[in-house]
Amino acid sequence: MITMEALQECVGEKLPLDERGGRMSVEVDLLLQEAKESIEAAQNYRSELQQRLNGLNQARKQVRGSSGQAREALRRHFTELQAAAGRLLTERLATLLAEVDAIEADSVKPLDDCQSLIEHGVSQADELLKEGEAALRCGLGEKEDKLGSFTKKAMHIHLDSLPEVPALVDVPCVSAQLDDSLLGVLRDRVSRLGSVSAHPPVQIDELQERPGSVLARWCKVDEDFAAADYRLQFRRSGSGGGQFEDAYIGRDCEFLVLHLDPHTDYQFRVCARGEGRTEWSPWSIPQTGYTTLAPHEWCPGTEGYILSSRKNIALRSDSSQARYPILYSNAPTYFCGQTLTFKISAAGQVDRRDSVGVCVDSRKGAESLQRDQAVCISTNGAVFVNGKEMTNQLPAVTVGSAVTFDMEVVNLFPVSNNNLSEGGHFKLRVTIGSGNREVVFDWLVDQAVDCLFFGCSFVHSGWKVLVF
Template sequence: MSDKMEIADTLKAAQSYLNRLKNLNNKIQNAQKQISDTSRETEKNVEVSFGSLLTNLTQILLSRKDDLIKRVQETRNQSLKPLEECQADVYNRIEKTQKLISEGELLLNGTVRNLNEFSEKSSSLGSLPEIPELKEVPYISFQYEPNLKAELLDLCSQFGEVSRIAPVQISQTSEKPGAILVEWHSVENDERCVDIQEFRLQRAFGDVNAEKHLMANFSDCYIGLESQFLVKDLQANQPYSFRVCCKFEGSNEWTPWSLPQVTVTTIKSFSWADNKDFLLANENKIATPIKNLPSLLISDGPQFAVGYSVEFTYLEFDNKCSTIGLIAADDVTHLENIKCKSHNYFALDSTGEIYVDGVKKSTKLPEAAKGLKICFMCELIHGDKVRVNIDTCDKQVTYDWQISKTDKLYFAALLNSPASKIMVE
């Protein structure tokens, strides 16, 4: 019996080992496919690029050659014309002079006796037309700058580059509510990465690895020096593709793109819970009170969590004291205020005052106004304490909050009249 059990355990271990080997083989096949596919695509790009360059250079050089020859011909024709006119005058004078000589010889022989006519014709002798010296007429030539030719040939010899791997790669993607946090890093063996001027992140709807035609849908979502970016306004459970590149100091060209990373967020976007005292719009992200009374608006469930950030925007502001903030509570059904002893809270009044669990803090932020954005960010310090940052108007405050990372967290807003409107993202 023990032998059978030992054999069964061995078979189970062997099957597990076989599965792992098959997984490794699949990874190897995927890697081989990536190398083969990208090399073929790169060969095609090289052929197309050099074919286009060769065509363009040939057209440019032939056009330049034809233009220079045309200039030579124009210069020759313009320069020869006055000489041809002068030559015609000389030929005419030669003909007249030869005729005069013939008549003079006839006079000497006594054949012709019209001396007066001969004397009259001889009066033009000694008058010569002006002919330019050789140094005064064009000496047509062609020249070019040897260094320019060498530079052109050198540029052609260095045109294009084949990269083994892009200098920047996406390192991690993290799900956020209606968003994905994309992080990237530079390749360690690329010495140029110390001179990175800026990064460029793009996204495309769908899986570009499975559907290549979706590559045409990539569009910019971030350009800057940060090595991470929170891409917002994404649909839950829908695949998105991301890629990143960079630009080195002193260069105007972007590097090759990183390997596309495909990911999804399964967490729906932040939204307000249905409330009879508010008019909700834009998928419940925007709320407007319908009464001239203080009314509490709460998130649609405990949507907030440690590691998240939430941004409030006052689209309209009624100049009355309002409050926004975070609530840690198991049940918020009957709450009428954010600042309540029955639960933990982290709140910011529109006056700029900050309250944490009933304690008013000494630091004060700018007062609320139309268009003001306030961002709450929550990070874990240890099991029973988190740290909350509030950012607004380029000012930031940070306080510890005595809650657990497992507490249910809601975001909330207390507004006073229909003249106010708030959006959450």
């Protein structure tokens, strides 16, 4: 490999000095510069190729690794299925054989009893025949006695009474009925058992950082797959990550995963469940996401409010504890371009001063967020901008309501006489959403700001609000 030192040694050899010495020196410098640039370009080119080789190796590893896992899953499933099917067939065979044994035993017993009775009669007849033959052969002096005894015995045996033997149609004829259609049904079901796909039906599409959270979005990559529900899981990356845990199950294709530590990598994966199915599809390829933004927190120590351990939930407590019922954020953590959400999880008595919103500062002494340098929505749905109520109104805020604030900078610096005539105001475009409605307006603030406070004001106790 050519190095810079070798190049400098090559071009740094002594050259003959003549009237063209100055020109030759310039040409050498140009060659040296071009050579340096070529070497740098070659190094960058090699580095890029090496990265692509690494990417190919990872792709090959994924293909081979996932193929091996798929093979193992198929073998394990079919082995377990074969064992279970064999066990079921063996159990069914034993049940049917037991039924045959029971029918045979119940049917043969009366036949055995009849046979014993007939055999006993045959034995008596044999004895009677012998005795009759003996009576016939005896002398005249004994014949009368012998024949008399024989006749009495024959009458006692009832030679005219024969036991009844059942006809063949009256005794069981055991048979086995087997349905050959089971094999056809089994063949059809087995032919549709399982499936193999090159890609999971859904994949993580985007991981967007939010304050103390990550917004995960996913999409279908198999258009033929009719998804009824999606399932999102996440875990902390690294050795201490542990097992994946459920974050969301539902029909939406996005979800905000809360309570994440900033500057920490998390892995996310998603799967789907088809219409009318109970089993979940294969998991998507895990994607790594993180947030660098500190979570939104309410300011601790504010009279009249109780905060959760993460300081993202505030409960308005005894209203007599605070003269000015405004609770601000711990810091100006809301940046333009983000979405700020207030979720109402409990409600108290309503007052016209009750509001949630954002503001430039966290000034003390105000009775409500319905003041200058603030935009907010009251619990009755009225929107206030710098303390003035707008004509547009949103749905009333109740338990379960989610109020969102989105802002973008219209201009950061006064660039026209019109702006200057407004006293150097700066304009932010605000979108407030509540329920299925939203309002959009421009908000004039006194100074250029890149971050804002958020706050809430409730006169009466019982209101509980989550911010994220």
